[in-house]
Amino acid sequence: MRYLTAGESHGPQLTAIVEGLPSQLPLSRADIDPWLRKRQGGYGRGRRMVIETDEAQIMSGVRAGRTTGAPITLVIENRDHRNWTEIMSPETGGEPRKKALTDARPGHADLTGGIKYRHKDLRDVLERASARETAARVAVGSIALKLLSELGVEGANFVASLGGIEAQEAFSWARVQEIEESDLRTLDVDAAARMRERIDQAKKDGDTLGGILEVRFRGLPVGLGSYVHWDRKLDGRIAQACLSVQAMKGVEIGRAFENAVEPGSRVHDAVYYREGTYARDTNGAGGLEAGMTNGEELIVRVAMKPIATLMTPLPTVNVVTHEASDAARERSDTTAVPAAGVILQTVIGWVLAEAMLEKFGGDTLPELQERVAAARAFARAY
Numbered sequence: 001m002r003y004l005t006a007g008e009s010h011g012p013q014l015t016a017i018v019e020g021l022p023s024q025l026p027l028s029r030a031d032i033d034p035w036l037r038k039r040q041g042g043y044g045r046g047r048r049m050v051i052e053t054d055e056a057q058i059m060s061g062v063r064a065g066r067t068t069g070a071p072i073t074l075v076i077e078n079r080d081h082r083n084w085t086e087i088m089s090p091e092t093g094g095e096p097r098k099k100a101l102t103d104a105r106p107g108h109a110d111l112t113g114g115i116k117y118r119h120k121d122l123r124d125v126l127e128r129a130s131a132r133e134t135a136a137r138v139a140v141g142s143i144a145l146k147l148l149s150e151l152g153v154e155g156a157n158f159v160a161s162l163g164g165i166e167a168q169e170a171f172s173w174a175r176v177q178e179i180e181e182s183d184l185r186t187l188d189v190d191a192a193a194r195m196r197e198r199i200d201q202a203k204k205d206g207d208t209l210g211g212i213l214e215v216r217f218r219g220l221p222v223g224l225g226s227y228v229h230w231d232r233k234l235d236g237r238i239a240q241a242c243l244s245v246q247a248m249k250g251v252e253i254g255r256a257f258e259n260a261v262e263p264g265s266r267v268h269d270a271v272y273y274r275e276g277t278y279a280r281d282t283n284g285a286g287g288l289e290a291g292m293t294n295g296e297e298l299i300v301r302v303a304m305k306p307i308a309t310l311m312t313p314l315p316t317v318n319v320v321t322h323e324a325s326d327a328a329r330e331r332s333d334t335t336a337v338p339a340a341g342v343i344l345q346t347v348i349g350w351v352l353a354e355a356m357l358e359k360f361g362g363d364t365l366p367e368l369q370e371r372v373a374a375a376r377a378f379a380r381a382y
């Protein structure tokens with residue numbers, strides 16, 4: 001499977017082409033749009049999310065509610081584009097353009113991207129560096145999640161901490177709906193209230209906040225990924241997918257950083273054979289051993305840095321005059337931590353779906369389902 005996305009943050013649309021999915025997968029906009037809506041949510045986002053109502057148009061590869069096996073094209077309109085038509089026009093004229101950005105924002109792509117691609121209007125950098133692009137990735141990843149659900153795999157994501165406030169309430173699969181209903185994607189109502197206050201304060205101060213997200217998947221068959229080559233190790237591939245999301249700076253499989261200070265006897269998961277299957281009572285490995293799924297729940301934690309654009313700006317340099325200045329202030333999110341969990345679940349879902357197809361092949365969903373069921377039976381009896 002592979003996909004490409006294209007589109008600028010304030011251009012007319014985002015486009016994605018997805019290739020390699022099996023045919024006969026039931027698929028409609030109802031499988032994609034709820035993920036786009038979730039990605040737009042969360043306390044602390046800026047006014048852009050009021051302008052956009054993201055929806056994916058399926059332009060190819062699906063007919064009568066099922067994938068045909070042909071490439072799938074998805075289009076998501078940028079409603080804000082109507083306010084940017086001249087600024088974003090591909091035609092010449094109107095230079096220098098309105099909304100040119102020359103005061104590089106520390107922490108964003110501006111300065112390094114400008115040097116690399118030789119732009120002096122840093123808008124040419126930020127338009128594609130922007131996390132607007134994640135709308136396309138979430139649409140693509142939601143198709144992967146649909147495929148996984150047809151194979152008995154289920155995922156969830158939640159905010160583990162935001163702005164230094166930790167959610168204490170333990171995650172529970174039975175309470176996923178409550179996470180969906182929380183504007184901070186957490187089960188801890190008390191922590192959510194304190195997070196809201198901290199976001200309000202950060203906004204007043206012209207500051208921004210980061211946090212830690214947790215993504216889980218259950219129902220994964222044993223043996224996705226492989227130990228035989230560096231680029232087939234699933235832990236590495238999951239980490240790459242997570243770190244490729246804007247502002248994600250650290251990945252942890254299971255409780256990796258806590259495990260690092262414990263002796264092995266308290267970290268590794270003893271194995272038993274009970275009721276006709278292999279079993280572990282603990283999951284310190286977070287579902288991965290030697291780059292392969294081991295059949296336990298996959299647990300991935302990801303650190304997101306605070307948003308780079310500060311309304312109380314940091315010192316920077318104007319890239320045209322080389323004079324000291326304040327970093328540019330663009331309309332911006334105070335935090336996007338809750339949205340990030342949604343993005344991470346979909347990008348990890350893509351990696352898992354890809355690993356499923358690698359192991360089990362299959363041009364059609366029924367073939368894939370038969371093979372996954374056979375592999376599950378084999379792993380139990382092995």
Ligand SMILES: Cc1cc2nc3c(=O)[nH]c(=O)nc-3n(C[C@H](O)[C@H](O)[C@H](O)COP(=O)(O)O)c2cc1C
Pocket residue numbers: 046107108109129130131134245246247248305307308309331332333334336339340343
């Ligand atoms: C959902 C989401 C929303 C974001 N919103 C903003 C924003 O409003 N302003 C901003 O400066 N950065 C925002 N970012 C982060 C930047 O896109 C990111 O920091 C920048 O592209 C530089 O890349 P890096 O942080 O991965 O190094 C957002 C990231 C995500 C995931």
Ligand SMILES: C=C(O[C@@H]1CC(C(=O)O)=C[C@@H](OP(=O)(O)O)[C@H]1O)C(=O)O
Pocket residue numbers: 009046047048049052129130131132135246330331332333
């Ligand atoms: C547009 C989205 O996020 C944007 C990501 C972003 C950035 O710099 O990454 C900057 C902001 O863009 P704008 O200045 O247009 O408000 C966010 O709103 C989105 O998530 O759909």
